[in-house]
Structure formats: structure tokens, C-alpha cells
Amino acid sequence: MQVVAGRSYFKFNGVSSLDFGLGIEEKKITKRARKRLSIISVPGRSQDYVYGDGTWENMEVTYRVWCVSKEKDEIFQRVDEIIRWLSPEKYCVLADNYDPEYFRYGVCTGPVDPELLLRRAARQELVFTCDPYKYSWAGNQVLRFRGTTAKIHNLEGYEALPVIRVYGAGSIKLTVNGQSWTLANVATRIDLDSAAMRTTDGLTGNAADSKKTGSGYPVLVPGENTVTISGISGGIADQIGIIPRWRRI
Template sequence: MNYFEYNGVKSSDMGLYIQSKNVYSSPKFDSQFVSVPGRNGDLIVSNNRYENIQIIYNVFLSAKSVDELAEKLRKVKAWLYSQPTGYHTLTDSYDKKFFRKALFASSLDIEDELNKIGVFTISFNCKPFKYSFDGNLPHYIKGTVSDFSLIFCRMNGSSSENNWGNRWNQTVDLKLSGENNMYIIAENSWGDGNWGTYSPAQPNTVYLKVNENWKKDNARFAVFIFGSKGEYWYSMTNVGGDVYSAVLPTPSYTTLENPYAFESKPYIRVFGNGDGSLAIETQNGRQQWNFKSIDEYLEIDSEQMNFYKDTVLKNDTVTGSGFPTLAPGENKFILGGGVTSLSVFPRWCTL
């Protein structure tokens, strides 16, 4: 027996039998055709959205008497018309891998068709996309980029070999933090300093700005990387003035595969502390966000277009390119700074 389930209640539990459904309906893309005098063909003006879709079930309700039928109809109306100010989950036995966001917002014309069997139409106003149940499950991503520390070193310029024996001076153990990518040696210092930002920066590159002390005696510069993946030395190259750079090891990515032809708007919970960053690389390019003062976690809802924690908005603590979207195909997640892990609900969708 076919059924649909709306707002947690199955149609079969209400005594409804489905005669038919518009199974293959699809939404309309919201655009306009504009005629221009003297120009062949119309211009297309797009609103970059799909319109809502009507999902329609033709049903009937069986009863042994008019009184029984009237009582069943009262229950059906109470079910369908309750909570009319927001979308609810709609599923059915025709398409068990997907659900829709729907609202019953039409009339229910049944009186003229009643005898002892009521035949009528139930029409739901639905958002254009249907969502896979798989995309409503969390995908856990553990950070790797922030999984190392680094030490900038002033090296013996007469030797090209990087080791502790050739090191003259060094900074303390450091961590990359958010959008800060350049360590600046303080004036007159032999190792103290603070983080700043070098722009335009190259991917996976760290920068060092030295002072007059560090430039003495034809010194050269290197960065020592260490962490759970091992220990590595990298020589630094001058990029202009007192600034030097080194390309860090390419981070290992965690990839989510969007199996559908449409981008999705995920819910993401970002775990960590302090300043950090999140980047997503897709076939369409790279998106990146930098976070200030994360306290345990931060929430991102791309459908609602908000950064928040519980009920507190955090939009003013985030900089970056809009809100995360997951493109068809591979989506590579790159975590930096104080971001340690993610919980991603991808919300895969299709028409």
C-alpha cells in the first residue's frame, strides 16, 4: 500500500488510500524573457533560483457511514492544517531515498464529492529540491593542516645544509593561526615577534619578515616543521625586501563527493579553539573562511545564511566568501589554525 508521510504522520494511519501522484513533476526555473526592439531573439533575465513545486496526491477515504466519514475528515484536516507557518518533512513510498520540505497550504474541497467514500486531492507546496536521506547524516572530518608546529631559524650562511648544528638563532614553537601567514621578528630581537599577514600570498606558503639582527653575517633562513607526520626542514627564499617564504608540505585532504548535478547548502559544525580557517576546493574554485576566537565550536547554516553558536549570532567573527556550498563532484576540505575537526551535514539535493 502506497503512502505519504507529512509532519511525522503517515497517510495510511489516517485511513487515506492513494489513487495517484504526480511522480515526475519538476520545478520551473525563475527567469524572464525580455524582447529588445531591433534585436533578434529574447534576452534571458535570470533570478538564479527555482520556484516552489506542487506535489499532488489524489486520495480517497473509506467509511461505513457518513458520521464515520465526517469524523475521519476532521482528523485529516486537523493533521494537514496544523502548524501552517513553516515547512515540514514530506516523504512517500514512491521515492524512499529522498524527502521534501513541504507545507499544506491549499484548500481541501471534499464536501461536494462525499457519499460514503470521500475522493479528493491533497496538494503540498514544496521547496524545489528533494533531499537525500544520506545527505542528512553527519560526515566527520578531522583536521590535518593544523597538525604541525614550526620554528623559524637563522642559519649559518656559509652552509646550505639545514640542521640544528648550522642554526644560529630561532623563534619559539609556533602555530599558524587563521589568515595570519607571516611571522614578524620584532625590532632588535633575536627571536621574539608576532604574527601578521602577507598579501598576496601563495597557497600553502608561510612567510618570515626579519630584522637587522637576523640579516647580519650573511645569514640565511629556514623553517623547521614538526608534528605527528614527522619532522622536516625547508629553506626560505627572499620574495622582496626583508620578507622570505617557504612552501609548506601539501596537506592531506578530506574529500566529500557530491553525487548529484546540483550544489548543496550544508550545515557545518566547526570544532576548535582560538583563530582558525576552513577552505573548500571544488571544480568551481576555492572558498575560504577565517574565524576569530572560536570557543569549542561554531555553527554554519548555508541555507539560513548564518554563522552562529546555539542562539548567538557569530557573523561578525567570520570573514570569507559568502557561505559554504558543495559543488557536484569532489569537495576538498582544508582545516587550518585552531580548527581541529568538522561535522558536515551535506544536504545533497536534486530535482
């Protein structure tokens, strides 16, 4: 199907809505992200106690979609394919041309109504429940730093959970903003994925959690961040790679 310039669209799980002849008439944030808070009444105290764990609730994006009249016959023939496209039971990348510098992770909870499509109706709403953060496309690229020190600035105002790639051999010490981890038996590269909270061999992708010593995973705070690596016990530290995953609410 030909994609016509100028139409509004969304892209989900790597596929554009325009591939099915579906354009966007309107985008709405139908539920905004809110901090998770617990309000606890304390006997003998007038003011309730407010506790937050630093996390956010999911948010919702709704697209009112319409189909171009000349493409209705093709949509009619592809109803099952459209439903399968919008029905993976996992979070997938969701992006649109309203906000081209960012993307979200979402799952479609209000999928295409096949009855509406079969009646050739022009409009219906698709609801996506999303990770509360939206992520910068620019922050999803690998930044390479030659040498053993990297300084990186977080302009988004929210903590980011990066992938840190450490290049070298043997035992290496990784330090991010003063917090350190020891990485043992590095062959060529080892990756620390802070969002997934896992360590993998950078070449094979195999689990390498046993090679990491130290609690938690690196976090990139708002403002300047310093990442350093150094060889220990004869290890060699070469260079640093960072996928910062900049994000904001």
C-alpha cells in the first residue's frame, strides 16, 4: 500500500498504521502518568502521612483512526491481519508523527473492533496502555567514548536507566557517579542493562550476571554524569559505550 505524505499516523511494533490505510484523526492523552502515593492516617496527628516509592502509574494514549475511502476494500480484506498486529501480549515500541523525537512502550488494550471494520465504518478509537515514560530516539543511540572516562549530560530532568558497555579484558572496575562495580573475566566486552537489571557478554549475548559484583545497576541522574573504567589485578580497560535511554514523563 502506498504511503501518502501528510497523513498523521502511528507506528506500533515496527509497522505503520498507514500500511493498513489507517490515519489518525485525533490523538489524546486519556490518562496521564501519576506518582504512586500512599496516604496513611496517623492516630494523634492531624496531617496524613504521604509515602511515595518513586514510581509512576501507567498512562494511556488514544488514537481516533479513520480509513481512507479508496482503501476500504483492502482494509476489509485485512481485518484479521490488523487485529493480529495490534494484539501482541507484550509492550512494543509506539510512536507517531505528533511527537517525532520520542517514543513509548505500549500495549493495545482497546483494539480494532472487527464489526466496525466489516461495516466499513470510517472512525474508531484505539487505546494503548503505556509505560509512564516517553523515551528520546536520540537517547537510544550508542555513544562511544575512547579511553577510560566518559562525561555525559542528562537534560531530560529524570533518571535514566542506561546500557553501559565496558570494553577490555580481565577484571575491570566500573564507576558511575561514585558507585562502583567489579566485572570479572571480561573477554572483550561486557554489557550492564539497568532497565532489565541484567549483565550479558557483549559478544554472545549470554548471561554474565555472575561476573558482576556490586549492588544494583548504574543510573544516569539529571545533569552531569561521570563514568570511569579501570583495570584491576592485571585487567585492561579500553573504552566505554553508553546507550543512555533518556526519558521524561
